[in-house]
Amino acid sequence: MQVFLSFLIGCKKPYYKACARNYVFITDNSFYNFFENMKFFIDTANIKEIQEAYDLGVLDGVTTNPSLCAKEGISDFDAFIGEVCDIVQGPVSAEVVSVDYKGMMEEAHRVAKISEHVVVKVPLIKEGIKVIKTLSDEGIKTNCTLCFSPNQALVAAKAGANYISPFVGRLDDISTSGMQLIQEIVDIYGNYDLDTEVLVASIRHPMHMVEAAQMGADVATMPFGVIEKLISHPLTDIGLEKFLADWDKLQKSL
Numbered sequence: 001m002q003v004f005l006s007f008l009i010g011c012k013k014p015y016y017k018a019c020a021r022n023y024v025f026i027t028d029n030s031f032y033n034f035f036e037n038m039k040f041f042i043d044t045a046n047i048k049e050i051q052e053a054y055d056l057g058v059l060d061g062v063t064t065n066p067s068l069c070a071k072e073g074i075s076d077f078d079a080f081i082g083e084v085c086d087i088v089q090g091p092v093s094a095e096v097v098s099v100d101y102k103g104m105m106e107e108a109h110r111v112a113k114i115s116e117h118v119v120v121k122v123p124l125i126k127e128g129i130k131v132i133k134t135l136s137d138e139g140i141k142t143n144c145t146l147c148f149s150p151n152q153a154l155v156a157a158k159a160g161a162n163y164i165s166p167f168v169g170r171l172d173d174i175s176t177s178g179m180q181l182i183q184e185i186v187d188i189y190g191n192y193d194l195d196t197e198v199l200v201a202s203i204r205h206p207m208h209m210v211e212a213a214q215m216g217a218d219v220a221t222m223p224f225g226v227i228e229k230l231i232s233h234p235l236t237d238i239g240l241e242k243f244l245a246d247w248d249k250l251q252k253s254l
C-alpha cells in the first residue's frame with residue numbers, strides 16, 4: 001500500500017485519481033485532496049487590494065474581467081496586467097473582449113506576451129472553445145469563463161482549458177444552486193483524465209468558500225471583502241480584547 005501511495009503522489013492529478021479509482025476503488029474526493037493544496041485567487045482589478053491580499057502571504061493568483069477593469073477605470077490594460085503579474089508572480093487571468101476567433105486569437109497572443117504568468121480568459125462560446133483548443137496546442141494557458149453548466153465545463157476541458165470558471169453567485173441569483181454545479185464538475189472531471197482545474201468564480205460570501213473546499217475545488221477566486229471575512233470572527237475579536245485587557249491589568253498591578 002505504501003509503495004502504491006508513493007507512486008500516486010508522484011503522478012499528475014488525473015493519473016493518480018484514475019489509478020486510485022481503478023485499483024483501490026476510492027470514490028471519495030477528500031482522498032485526492034490530500035495530495036493538493038487549494039489555491040486562493042483574488043477577483044479584482046484594484047491594485048491596492050491585490051497588494052494587500054498578496055502581503056497576507058496566502059494569495060496564489062488573480063482573476064480580472066472587463067467589468068472589474070471598468071470599475072477601476074483601467075486605461076492601459078496591458079500595463080495593468082504587467083503590474084499585477086509583477087506583484088503576484090502567479091497566474092493572472094486577462095480576459096479577451098472580442099467574440100470572433102481571429103479577434104480573440106490576436107488579443108490572446110498580445111496579452112500572453114506580457115508575462116509568463118498571464119492566463120488568457122476566454123468566454124464559453126463556440127468561437128471561444130476553438131480559441132482554447134488552439135491556445136492549448138500552442139502551450140498558452142487559458143481560463144474558460146462564464147460557465148453555468150456541467151456540459152459547458154466538459155467541453156471546455158476537452159478543448160484543453162487550464163481552468164474552468166463556473167459562476168456560483170450568478171446561479172444563486174436566479175434561484176439555482178451554484179455550488180451544486182461545482183460538485184457536478186468536480187465529479188465529472190474526477191472520472192476522467194482531464195487536467196482542467198475547477199476555479200470557483202462569482203463567490204459572494206464565506207460559505208461559498210467552505211463548500212468549495214469541502215468539494216475539493218482546485219481554486220477559489222474571491223473579492224477582497226470575502227478574503228477578509230475568511231479571517232475574521234467576532235469571538236476572536238472579543239477573546240483578544242479580553243486577553244489584552246487582562247494583561248494590561250496585570251501590568252498595572254505589578
Ligand code: G3P
Pocket residue numbers: 043063064065167169170201202203221
Ligand atoms: O470574475 C468573474 C466572476 O468572479 C464575477 O463575479 O460577482 O460579478 O458574479 P460576479
